[in-house]
Amino acid sequence: MGDKRGRGFYFLAAFFTLFVLFLYGPVITIGILSFQGPKGGLTFPMNGVSVHWFWNLFEQQAVGDFWGSFSRSLVLGLIVMMLTLVISVMAGLAFRKNFRGSSVVFYLTIASLIIPSILISLGIGLIFNIVDLDVHWSTSGLGAHLTWTLPFGLLIMFAVFNRFDKSYEEAARDLGATPWQTIRHVVLPIIAPSLIGVALFGFTLSYDEFARTLLTAGSDNTLPLEIFGMTTNVTTPVLYALGTLTTTFSFVIIALCLGGVALLRRRRAKFGSDAGDGMA
Amino acid sequence: MPRTDGVGAWLQITPLMTVLTLFLVVPIVTIAVVSFWGYNEWSFFPDFTLENYEYHLTAKVTWQTYLTTVKYVALTWIFTVVIGFTVAYFLAFHVRSLTWQIALFLVCTIPFWTSNIIRMISWIPFLGREGLANNALIAVGAIDKPLEFLLFSDFAVILAFVHLYALFMVVPIFNTMMRIDKSLIEAARDAGASSFQTLTNVIIPLSKPGIMIGSIFVVTLVMGDFITVRFMSGSQSASVGRLIQNEISLLQYPAAAASAVVLLITVLLMIGIMMRFVNIRKEL
């Protein structure tokens, strides 16, 4: 590739821009409509312009409970994130060794990924019902979410370890490090940036999961379920205000994460490795 | 390999296996068992009946629905492959620094942080008769009457699918492209290949694993969807997922379970075939 940008570049850049615009289409619509006037609805035309609905978001709604469900989703997302991180890293380490039955575990993980969410939801709902356990977001809901986030976590770990230079570990071992020390002081620091990726995936997938939570959340709703429930009664742009706020939050969080990555890379510069560069 | 390694590996894999057993294997087995049970208006009970399967497999509506669903899968797949490949190609070969690549990826992911349901509702003001798209097209004079097919149609369903799942195609393709040895491309160019020839003879064949992985995502996600089809078709079209969701909401769990088993077998067969062409573990 030469230094000059060819025609191809501009064509592709234009295509990419269009793609991004397409991705942002709904977000832009939401953004505009969240500034509806106090009498505005969920659709065009605009009925005045105001920030009324952002304030309304913080008031009590006629039905439902935004903040209760939001805090549940947040807590659930964070638990799922931590568990995904720990379990994926452990499984990823295991898969580096050729243990018996590894292909069974592998195909099971893939199955977990490709089995339609509604089936998982149905199955967990059924089994809890049959053995007479209460479904609750923190038990059945948590399990349902993990079946969705773990395959992603594991796949990322595969990608990471496929690029991992084993000579660092060997060097550590030669220097007399125990297996745990090797993992703690050599492997984990090198793969750390990718772990942020796993964590982000875990949180995002859980936070917005609808189908798998549908029959597994029990009597308290998570945020996506609550929003779905509210669509049966709320006809105001307060939902859009929530959307706009979420997007703004996302920008902030991603900026923080980018900062974190930059920090880690600076630290990692001491080790002089670029392992894990492909992911993030 | 020392024996302790095996034990260590088993210890490390145990949490994963526990979760998958409890929340994947057991539930799926339950579905299979319940699919033979009987039901009434309010409950389901142990029984051995083939009625659930009999109705599901003989009803015309099942076949129609599978046909519609496969149509959605095929169209979504075509669009996501083309878009996914192009975007990944741009990111992998035209964006030079890693920081920029990461930044552009993040830009693409931000819309997904807003609740899917809110985004789904917002397609209505975007595509509707008085929506942004129609108003914009009328304003530039491209049309003089609002386009009706933009919303509540197959077009709308496919559009939403592509919107939701294009990124699932971009990421794996990008991943494989990054693994292509740049010297191969240079070698091709040195041997006198045009960019187009390099693309078709070097890059596309080498990106196939990524395309396959992306395809697996798209196919399974579309096959199991029920909410997108409901919102975007204005409930006018059914997918297999919606059929199951309907049966669930009517408390016909055994019937839903039977439909679920059939869907599961269909999806596993499709993916089984696709997996023959790619070794996922190696290609990541």
Next chain:
Amino acid sequence: MKTKVTKKGLNRRTVLKGGAVAVGAAAGSGAITGFPTIWAQNIKDVTLRQFGTGVSNLNEVAKKVKEDLGFTLKMTALDSDSVTQRAATQPKSFDIADIEYWICKKVWGAGNLQAMDVSKIKNYDKIVGIFKSGKLTPTSTIAQGTAPHTVGFVEGPGGKRFADKETGWMTLIPTIYNADTLGIRPDLIKRPIDTWAELLNPEFKGKASILDISSIGIMDAAMVCEAMGEIKYGDKGNMTKAEIDKTMQIFTEAKKAGQFRAFWKSFDESVNLMASGEVVIQSMWSPAITAVRSKGIPCVYQPLKEGYRSWGGGIGLSSNLKGIELDAAYEYINWYLDGWVGGFLMRQGYYSAVPETSKKFMSADEWGFWFEGKPAAKDIVNPFGQVMEKAGTVRDGGSFYDRMGAVACWNAVMDENRYMVRKWNEFIAA
């Protein structure tokens, strides 16, 4: 307006408190050995979990319960599918079920609800006739479908089968009901509409909609087919397979010809369809009409000559309820029928099961507008402070007796329900 509502509440709270204490004392002395004061202390710790659709599971009600009765009511609002699901399969997740009568017919057999002793219901005698004999006035005819009184009573405390007359044991205490019809956009239709048959009029090709909840949708469909003169039903509320086939065939043909713009399943969808002009005629619920109108868009809840399709809801008690929780639940029910909630709901366009108690909680103008069908003297405001109707308007369909007296059928669960649901699904997929 908000302050005005609160002020009203304040004025009445004192009155109500006296009432509540009296009820509390009565219930306490009957059920609990000990002093009413101890009971009043204990009840503060009670938490009752209620679920239902967003129609009546309003946070405002829970707040008022806390103020008036002292205990905590936890509300969960769900869509109607989830409501049915929870009532049938998750008995441990609720204490009070706020469900519709047709749902009651479906799930009563599951045994998750307990029959209620009407002798403990203070205002039982004042409940309108629809819920007891099926007759609004002694001379009314009983509408087709799952009329509330047909599933309103069981033989005794553990009864599984519905009784055909008043027995003293109620399945649901009626709380809210209304008469539904087609909603139209008069500004876009520009001519009078007076029959259900207009829904399938080719004039509205691509601009009509119907709701996709089979038990309700089939009744709308039947009203349309009957109005078109295509089908003469023996009993719309309990169709034969042939009648179901014919009905769905007519609607499938219309769907294939592009009559429908969309189907809706949740309240907001119907509002959006109407407000955005995607649809000009559709089956609709009354608060959806008001939601459209409150955005300044003309929308009429059109009375039709064939009459209304009606629905009713009530609260049922979980069979797990006992002891002080059960007493609290009965107290809640008595409070519910005592008027405050009734007024709250009626000011949104629904009807209360005991209209006369609600009257105390509405201004004369509000009562005149919502119940008596008189022109509004001032702007009509809903409990949340939004202007619903301008001064001078008359409620679509007129008075309570005009509207509820013209009910042709109720939302229904039929003997051939499973067959009907399958046909309905085929219609949606067609």
